[in-house]
Amino acid sequence: MMSGGQFELFQKLLSNVNQNSLFYKEKFEKNGIKVEDIKAPEDIKNIPFTTKEELRDAYPLGLQAVSDEKVVRIHSSSGTTGKPIIIPYTAQDVEDWAVMMARSFEIAGVTPLDRVQITPGYGLWTAGIGFQAGVEKLGAMAVPMGPGNTDKQLQMMMDLKSTVIIGTSSYALVLAEEVERRGIRSEIKLRKGVIGSERWGEKMRQRIKNELSIEIYDIYGLTEIYGPGIGIDCDCHEGMHYYDDYLYFEIIDSETGEVLPEGETGELVITTLRKEGAPLVRYRTRDLTRIISGKCRCGRTYPRIDRIIGRTDDMVKVKGVNIYPGQIDEVLKEVEGASSEYQILIDHINGKDVMTLKVEYNSDGDTDRSDIEDNIVDIFKKRIGIQIIAEVSGIGSLPRSEKKSRRIIDYRHC
Amino acid sequence: MMSGGQFELFQKLLSNVNQNSLFYKEKFEKNGIKVEDIKAPEDIKNIPFTTKEELRDAYPLGLQAVSDEKVVRIHSSSGTTGKPIIIPYTAQDVEDWAVMMARSFEIAGVTPLDRVQITPGYGLWTAGIGFQAGVEKLGAMAVPMGPGNTDKQLQMMMDLKSTVIIGTSSYALVLAEEVERRGIRSEIKLRKGVIGSERWGEKMRQRIKNELSIEIYDIYGLTEIYGPGIGIDCDCHEGMHYYDDYLYFEIIDSETGEVLPEGETGELVITTLRKEGAPLVRYRTRDLTRIISGKCRCGRTYPRIDRIIGRTDDMVKVKGVNIYPGQIDEVLKEVEGASSEYQILIDHINGKDVMTLKVEYNSDGDTDRSDIEDNIVDIFKKRIGIQIIAEVSGIGSLPRSEKKSRRIIDYRHC
Ligand SMILES: [Zn+2]
Ligand SMILES: [Zn+2]
Numbered sequence: 001m002m003s004g005g006q007f008e009l010f011q012k013l014l015s016n017v018n019q020n021s022l023f024y025k026e027k028f029e030k031n032g033i034k035v036e037d038i039k040a041p042e043d044i045k046n047i048p049f050t051t052k053e054e055l056r057d058a059y060p061l062g063l064q065a066v067s068d069e070k071v072v073r074i075h076s077s078s079g080t081t082g083k084p085i086i087i088p089y090t091a092q093d094v095e096d097w098a099v100m101m102a103r104s105f106e107i108a109g110v111t112p113l114d115r116v117q118i119t120p121g122y123g124l125w126t127a128g129i130g131f132q133a134g135v136e137k138l139g140a141m142a143v144p145m146g147p148g149n150t151d152k153q154l155q156m157m158m159d160l161k162s163t164v165i166i167g168t169s170s171y172a173l174v175l176a177e178e179v180e181r182r183g184i185r186s187e188i189k190l191r192k193g194v195i196g197s198e199r200w201g202e203k204m205r206q207r208i209k210n211e212l213s214i215e216i217y218d219i220y221g222l223t224e225i226y227g228p229g230i231g232i233d234c235d236c237h238e239g240m241h242y243y244d245d246y247l248y249f250e251i252i253d254s255e256t257g258e259v260l261p262e263g264e265t266g267e268l269v270i271t272t273l274r275k276e277g278a279p280l281v282r283y284r285t286r287d288l289t290r291i292i293s294g295k296c297r298c299g300r301t302y303p304r305i306d307r308i309i310g311r312t313d314d315m316v317k318v319k320g321v322n323i324y325p326g327q328i329d330e331v332l333k334e335v336e337g338a339s340s341e342y343q344i345l346i347d348h349i350n351g352k353d354v355m356t357l358k359v360e361y362n363s364d365g366d367t368d369r370s371d372i373e374d375n376i377v378d379i380f381k382k383r384i385g386i387q388i389i390a391e392v393s394g395i396g397s398l399p400r401s402e403k404k405s406r407r408i409i410d411y412r413h414c
Numbered sequence: 415m416m417s418g419g420q421f422e423l424f425q426k427l428l429s430n431v432n433q434n435s436l437f438y439k440e441k442f443e444k445n446g447i448k449v450e451d452i453k454a455p456e457d458i459k460n461i462p463f464t465t466k467e468e469l470r471d472a473y474p475l476g477l478q479a480v481s482d483e484k485v486v487r488i489h490s491s492s493g494t495t496g497k498p499i500i501i502p503y504t505a506q507d508v509e510d511w512a513v514m515m516a517r518s519f520e521i522a523g524v525t526p527l528d529r530v531q532i533t534p535g536y537g538l539w540t541a542g543i544g545f546q547a548g549v550e551k552l553g554a555m556a557v558p559m560g561p562g563n564t565d566k567q568l569q570m571m572m573d574l575k576s577t578v579i580i581g582t583s584s585y586a587l588v589l590a591e592e593v594e595r596r597g598i599r600s601e602i603k604l605r606k607g608v609i610g611s612e613r614w615g616e617k618m619r620q621r622i623k624n625e626l627s628i629e630i631y632d633i634y635g636l637t638e639i640y641g642p643g644i645g646i647d648c649d650c651h652e653g654m655h656y657y658d659d660y661l662y663f664e665i666i667d668s669e670t671g672e673v674l675p676e677g678e679t680g681e682l683v684i685t686t687l688r689k690e691g692a693p694l695v696r697y698r699t700r701d702l703t704r705i706i707s708g709k710c711r712c713g714r715t716y717p718r719i720d721r722i723i724g725r726t727d728d729m730v731k732v733k734g735v736n737i738y739p740g741q742i743d744e745v746l747k748e749v750e751g752a753s754s755e756y757q758i759l760i761d762h763i764n765g766k767d768v769m770t771l772k773v774e775y776n777s778d779g780d781t782d783r784s785d786i787e788d789n790i791v792d793i794f795k796k797r798i799g800i801q802i803i804a805e806v807s808g809i810g811s812l813p814r815s816e817k818k819s820r821r822i823i824d825y826r827h828c
Pocket of ligand 1: 296
């Protein structure tokens with residue numbers, strides 16, 4: 001699994017942070033970790049994880065592992081709650097990130113002739129400037145719009161004949177809807193969309209794809225690990241390639257912390273093999289995915305992870321099995337007559353977990369209600385491994401919510 | 415005035431744009447300009463100016479003078495009225511600009527140990543990313559805030575111990591006032607301010623300087639010519655050094671178009687000697703300044719221009735003499751007892767221009783009113799060369815306006 005070259009970089013990283021990062025020196029000391037004890041890839045599992053909370057506690061610059069002269073920039077997570085996380089970058093970090101981003105664009109088929117409209121924000125955020133650096137390194141043309149101002153976005157898109165759009169799925173949908181509403185689709189020259197890999201539904205994907213006539217590429221990243229651009233879809237769309245020459249990925253059971261066998265879904269843990277400003281060892285991303293085995297049909301040797309299926313915070317454990325909203329979507333897609341609107345109720349009755357999956361009819365389905373219910377139960381059992389109760393109801397009968405996680409109501413802890 | 419090296423670059427530029435820029439090929443043809451006729455520096459005056467209107471008319475990409483593959487970015491002027499101006503950049507242009515910006519920071523005494531808080535906007539604007547590229551090239555630490563969110567700005571300023579603030583004079587004033595209001599001055603570690611060189615009053619400058627305890631450096635630039643960073647104050651504060659290895663500056667009479675002798679105030683005209691994406695020949699900036707003769711006391715050999723005294727749009731001609739708001743400020747500073755609040759009335763009576771300068775008392779002045787009036791008339795005559803009428807009135811008697819140009823009321827065209 002881990003190449004010799006990767007392990008060498010891992011060992012170098014450990015001795016680097018043990019020497020230059022007060023954060024890790026203290027952490028290793030507290031946990032009785034001796035860098036020289038990590039002699040083989042199988043020893044890595046003994047190194048404690050690094051968590052988001054620890055990064056927050058290191059505010060403002062506790063993660064810095066180089067002298068002040070070497071830091072050329074900081075970025076920061078938006079910090080919805082509590083202190084933000086601040087990540088310092090060296091010039092080499094900025095360059096390495098741009099190399100990965102340019103590589104990502106190349107994998108998505110972007111060329112120096114493309115005109116790439118960048119709609120995410122700049123400043124403390126990693127998104128805007130990260131995308132722009134990659135576009136420029138590739139030699140395509142950056143149209144640096146930043147967020148909002150849909151009128152101007154569409155004007156520039158038409159006037160400059162932008163061929164690639166970068167943004168969140170929700171903003172891409174706004175643009176798609178406006179293009180349709182204004183009837184300007186023939187004036188839009190987009191051919192590709194590079195969309196930040198949050199969890200988003202298949203329907204939304206199809207709508208953006210169809211209304212803008214573009215091919216969509218999921219791009220992965222997080223502020224703590226450079227920013228966006230550390231992984232992306234290729235034309236095969238069978239997972240996102242990531243860059244094992246810069247990063248080491250592990251998948252763990254987010255409850256036990258145990259490393260899972262290749263192919264199993266769990267929490268993604270990333271180690272930065274070359275980062276200087278703020279190197280991270282075994283960082284728990286809270287993102288749920290799996291490593292996809294085997295070589296991609298595109299021929300590239302960069303390994304792959306699956307689309308992000310959710311966040312560890314959204315996960316529920318029922319009858320000892322971890323369930324993620326993304327898995328429910330997958331099941332429902334297979335059931336004829338079932339829509340993608342659902343709600344989950346979990347209860348604990350007579351010492352046993354009971355899960356009820358409420359689903360709405362599909363608008364154009366004429367399958368029998370009890371057939372759909374039987375089907376859901378069967379496929380759920382087959383795919384996820386547990387017995388549930390299915391209840392199919394009319395369209396509009398379930399509450400709508402933006403956040404998939406809100407669709408799960410867990411009575412067990414009430 | 416023009417060095418041999420500069421003229422060589424100028425000639426190369428001319429043959430480049432004559433070959434690769436449709437914009438200039440057509441312009442030269444229309445004006446009967448043959449590139450081979452420009453044989454010596456004195457021939458330059460025969461080349462027609464390039465105006466802001468022409469740049470607007472070239473929307474969207476009519477200025478582009480390289481093939482599409484070579485363009486890595488565009489920037490755009492905000493375009494308050496009419497079409498915006500779009501400027502395409504090659505990778506070399508981006509690099510050249512960063513070199514000039516890093517040089518500007520160096521001249522302002524910024525070092526790799528400084529932490530530079532960047533408050534201008536990113537995206538289509540040149541400011542944010544232009545400053546950031548220079549900070550990073552110098553090796554200082556960029557704190558990329560972007561505009562607004564004063565709470566967060568001050569928090570980061572304290573937590574990250576920012577030492578340099580970059581912004582407009584008006585936003586610097588907002589920050590200065592908030593620092594005072596919150597009583598957090600001892601927690602602010604700023605030592606320098608790099609302030610975009612719009613016209614701004616001496617009082618505002620002193621207030622920002624005192625309340626933030628910083629040394630202020632005026633930085634010059636415009637979107638059409640890279641962006642900010644093409645000129646800056648040194649520690650002597652006797653004009654802004656600009657980079658004659660990248661740019662050729664001329665000062666013209668904005669009415670006649672005649673090139674003015676060194677030292678005289680007029681409109682700044684810039685030729686880009688190395689720009690690839692959108693080279694400009696004799697571009698009329700509409701900025702009023704003068705070239706400062708002689709070598710700077712700092713020892714640097716880069717030539718200097720004076721602070722921007724105003725815009726050609728703000729200029730009025732009285733009795734055949736051009737007057738700019740900035741000149742009025744200069745006169746009033748010399749007059750004891752006069753404040754900087756003034757209003758100008760211009761009339762045409764019996765075939766002659768009559769200019770009345772209304773000025774408020776200075777708050778703590780106890781000089782006699784008519785003495786002040788006599789003084790103003792004398793100094794105005796000496797500095798600007800025309801006879802005026804001065805009227806001194808009480809504090810608060812004149813209307814307040816943000817824009818200096820609104821203080822001039824010209825009845826001649828009513
Ligand atoms: Zn592939
Ligand atoms: Zn100097």
